[in-house]
Amino acid sequence: MKKYFAIIRGAFMVGMVYRLGFIFTILGNLVYLGVAYYLWTSIYETTNVMRGLTFNEAFLYIALGSAVFILLKTYSDWWISREIIDGNIIIDLIKPIDYQLMTLFTNLGFVLTNLIAITIPTALMLVLVFNVTIPYGAGTLLFPFSLIMAFVISYCFDYFTGLLAFYTESTWGLSITKDTIILVFSGALVPLQFFPEGMQKVLMVLPFQTMYHTPLMLFTRPDQPWEALAGMLLVQCGWALGLILLTRLFYLQAIKVLRISGG
Amino acid sequence: MSLIQIKDLNKHFNVLNRREGLGGAFLDLFSGDYNIVRAVDGVSFDIEAGEMIGYIGPNGAGKSTTIKMMTGILKPSSGAILVNGFPPHANRIRQAQIMGVVFGQRTQLWWDLPVIESFKILKDIYRVDQKTFDDHMGLFNELVGLKQLYKQQVRTLSLGQRMLCDITASFLHNPQVVFLDEPTIGLDISVKAKMRTVIKELNQTRNTTIILTTHDLGDVEALCRRIIIIDKGKVLFDGDVKKVNALFGAYRTLKVQVNDFDESTLKALAGQMIQHFGTNNGISISEVEKHWTDITIDQARTPLADVLSFVMTNFPVHDVRIVEISMENVVQKVYDGALS
Numbered sequence: 001m002k003k004y005f006a007i008i009r010g011a012f013m014v015g016m017v018y019r020l021g022f023i024f025t026i027l028g029n030l031v032y033l034g035v036a037y038y039l040w041t042s043i044y045e046t047t048n049v050m051r052g053l054t055f056n057e058a059f060l061y062i063a064l065g066s067a068v069f070i071l072l073k074t075y076s077d078w079w080i081s082r083e084i085i086d087g088n089i090i091i092d093l094i095k096p097i098d099y100q101l102m103t104l105f106t107n108l109g110f111v112l113t114n115l116i117a118i119t120i121p122t123a124l125m126l127v128l129v130f131n132v133t134i135p136y137g138a139g140t141l142l143f144p145f146s147l148i149m150a151f152v153i154s155y156c157f158d159y160f161t162g163l164l165a166f167y168t169e170s171t172w173g174l175s176i177t178k179d180t181i182i183l184v185f186s187g188a189l190v191p192l193q194f195f196p197e198g199m200q201k202v203l204m205v206l207p208f209q210t211m212y213h214t215p216l217m218l219f220t221r222p223d224q225p226w227e228a229l230a231g232m233l234l235v236q237c238g239w240a241l242g243l244i245l246l247t248r249l250f251y252l253q254a255i256k257v258l259r260i261s262g263g
Numbered sequence: 264m265s266l267i268q269i270k271d272l273n274k275h276f277n278v279l280n281r282r283e284g285l286g287g288a289f290l291d292l293f294s295g296d297y298n299i300v301r302a303v304d305g306v307s308f309d310i311e312a313g314e315m316i317g318y319i320g321p322n323g324a325g326k327s328t329t330i331k332m333m334t335g336i337l338k339p340s341s342g343a344i345l346v347n348g349f350p351p352h353a354n355r356i357r358q359a360q361i362m363g364v365v366f367g368q369r370t371q372l373w374w375d376l377p378v379i380e381s382f383k384i385l386k387d388i389y390r391v392d393q394k395t396f397d398d399h400m401g402l403f404n405e406l407v408g409l410k411q412l413y414k415q416q417v418r419t420l421s422l423g424q425r426m427l428c429d430i431t432a433s434f435l436h437n438p439q440v441v442f443l444d445e446p447t448i449g450l451d452i453s454v455k456a457k458m459r460t461v462i463k464e465l466n467q468t469r470n471t472t473i474i475l476t477t478h479d480l481g482d483v484e485a486l487c488r489r490i491i492i493i494d495k496g497k498v499l500f501d502g503d504v505k506k507v508n509a510l511f512g513a514y515r516t517l518k519v520q521v522n523d524f525d526e527s528t529l530k531a532l533a534g535q536m537i538q539h540f541g542t543n544n545g546i547s548i549s550e551v552e553k554h555w556t557d558i559t560i561d562q563a564r565t566p567l568a569d570v571l572s573f574v575m576t577n578f579p580v581h582d583v584r585i586v587e588i589s590m591e592n593v594v595q596k597v598y599d600g601a602l603s
Contacts (some may be wrong), residue, residue, distance in 0.1 A: 091366070114287075
């Protein structure tokens, strides 16, 4: 385990090297939140509750959604695919370390950098600037755990996209498509309650909603009955485990491209 | 039992025959027209613990492919390969613990971090204890003054400094075997000398087996007792470096640039050489680029100085260079039967 801790530590330090970037991400996020604030204020102009969400809940959902998005945005699909294309992956393959776990923990290091440098400042701004009230309940306690699961699921999508480089030799388009699909289908951009009924049903059986909708609902509606909370969390854990195993199998298949046809 | 046993090792790649142009690129999507490239073709050799081997050959000879198979990155197409008794690709993670690798063109250090942090991370990855780590870093500090680089970001290191750090990293976990793939590429003479001292020292004090791939015959001459020459995937020579040395050492190429050069000058030169030095003179002449003529001389038969003064007095020579024999020439000589 110590070796993986070393990897988290290393990635965290690498993330911290680019401190100037944080300032711009925070500023950009502030602008986005300002726009979202006025947009949702006008949506809620004539009513107090829409699709079962109050303004405060909806805005908290959106704002937190953007904070989580930035938190999980580590560009690991980009660096994994670059490593595969330029052949530097062999440097990782000569080390006594599992490739999936190594990239997972590298990613975790970057996420921790984001957490300290971007997400926490954004959360503070949310409370101070936009004067949002934060609800408390059983769901609040489950939120951190749900966030970790969301991280694992998000990582699996990145890892899968990155590994596609073994076949496609370029993943630019794939990465962009993946980001868009996740942003829309996960409920990060607009709460899933605002989607048409039929589409909601489809989206709830797909894994995307477990990345944003699950943790965000735990946080914005923490007072739901515990069966509902536990159910959401269970589905999320199931997807996390399933995706880890699926991407593991995919790696074993994809690495054959390198091992058989050369690097 | 030998540390590394390779028997009839093959690695064949299927390479798609690409067509030209836009239409060709489209057709390639459906093409099943593959070429089989035999990157490694029936290679066999054993390496004992503590040996230092020069594994050489021209570009594309199959050196790196063999190394990638020994490190477990590539899977052999057929044949057997055992490192410390196990096939490397079957259990990559366990095997990685007993190997160190330096790829001259890449670095295993963390690009954005100070040098010392990379060593600390590697220390944990390879589960090296603190005492071994301190001893190792102390040794390298003594040999090459590594300490002054500790706080520098890897990206700011010069090529030579980075390579020294990479070599330090590859020996950190006291591996049984270290693969050095072109470790001296692009380095100047003084750094090369430093590098050779370090490698020799580690081989002697720790009995680490070292397999050195290089283009620079000087590296092999300075370090290795045994040399394996490979070309087009096949082993051409495997034996004592002294035997090869006698050959390379004796040969020099004299490059001369002659004013008003044409075909007839070359013929005249060859003719007069035979007249002056006799038929069995060990001299061969060829024009390699415009106006430059290569005269390869076997010094065991004709002294270089004699040829030089002869050419200078008889031809309108504009410029002269003397070069050591190149890898391609060595391989050609081996093909011609110079070592058999």
